[in-house]
Amino acid sequence: MSENTLSEQELRRLSFSPENQVLPKQNDADWVSYLNSMGMGQALEVQLRASSLIRTLTNKSIHLGFGGWSQDGVRPWIIARQQTLTELQEYLGIGIYSVENNVQIRNYARLKGIDIASLSMSWLVEHRHDDPVISLLLKKRNQDSLLERYRDRLASLQDHNGIVKLSGTWNPYSSYSGRFTAHDMAMTALPKAMKNYFVAPSRRSSPKIYVSFDANQIELRLLAGASNCELLIEQFEDGIDLHSYFASKLFETDQSNVSPAMRKLAKTLIYAMLYGAGVSRLDKIVAKSGLLVRSQPISILQSLYPEVNTLLQRFRQGRVLYYGLKPTKFQPRIGTKWLPSSTKQNLPVQSATALLMKQTLVELSNKVNVVNVIHDELICLCNEGDVDETRRCVIEAIMTAANKLDLTLPLKNMLSTQQLGGNYYDNY
Structure with missing residues (x-):
């Protein structure tokens, strides 16, 4: 070397x-x-x-103009945070100074019979559906974190031109x-x-x-080329919006009727399938979106792009690891830990990228x-x-x-x- x-x-x-393995000399x-x-x-x-x-x-x-960012860029976060604080005030009946303090929010919540056992992010995430106050407190903590990390910390890094070098x-x-x-x-x-x-x-x-x-x-393009999928290659050549196209099949509607939310769901499902998600995981994604699909995502993938589906199954079921879309001589494991089928499926595409x-x-x-x-x-x-x-x-x-x-x-x-x-x- x-x-x-x-x-x-x-x-x-x-x-x-x-x-943790010591490599041989x-x-x-x-x-x-x-x-x-x-x-x-x-x-x-x-x-x-x-x-x-x-x-x-x-x-x-990369140079960031901090003045514009701190005044205009973070404004949507500030507005969203103020709305969260207002909702917390209404739920708990407390003033603006109390609602700024997480400990006081927890104390007032307890007076109303809402037990917030911990203020840690992990606890709040786990219990966010237990009560609206917990959900709002989690939202406030996320908004506080964004402003602290991307506004307050950066403020001290400005040079004489008001530039922060990222x-x-x-x-x-x-x-x-x-x-x-x-x-x-x-x-x-x-x-x-x-x-x-x-x-x-x-x-x-x-x-x-x-x-x-x-x-x-790029991942879909690599799969199109590796599988020689004629329809997918043709769609790329024609500049078709694949996510809108997939959404039209998912909701059984004309492509012109696909809304941004429908397209976003289709995109999420496509990449979830690409990275090895099963039916249960796909159902959870659909349920979370609040949209009602009319066809199963996996069935659409199989019917539209059978060559891609066959290639993904080859990766998933292979007795060796594929890297850069090509087979290696390594067994599909890291040391003694065998890789899940989803990793076997997505590693070839990610490594090729x-x-x-x-x-x-x-x-x-x-x-x-x-x-x-x-x-x-x-x-x-x-x-x-x-x-x-x-x-x-x-x-x-x-x-x-x-x-x-x-x-x-x-x-x-x-x-x-x-x-x-x-x-x-x-x-x-």
């Missing part, structure tokens, strides 16, 4: 070894030979090339699927609305912007300034006039990466492009 040396965590997950050549023999050679090669690139993301940041500490192999993520200020954990308040640092002679390049429905994004980063190296990656979304910093060229580079990189990994996926209509926030002029 001359290009880079991988960490013990990376080697452990590449070899599907338990987290082997030199680089032995690890290469072993992982090649087990069908993980390609994953190792990609990791060697991508690992250092992923770690450099720790040194990059960054994270990156892990190049954070799960056995090969996904790479950041913790601390991980973008995946930030509110979506915050993107509207990003401000790219610019010089007056060279205005810059943040641009999001989001690979739409992770491999594709890592190889895409490799292809974009020294071409595009990638400042953050959120699953299958790349956030880049580029000149205002270079968005089209940057988009072309990203599409070309994804296509090249897929070819090198022997992954087939419909590329048409795949990439959504969105400018995030605005910019500000910094004298640097």
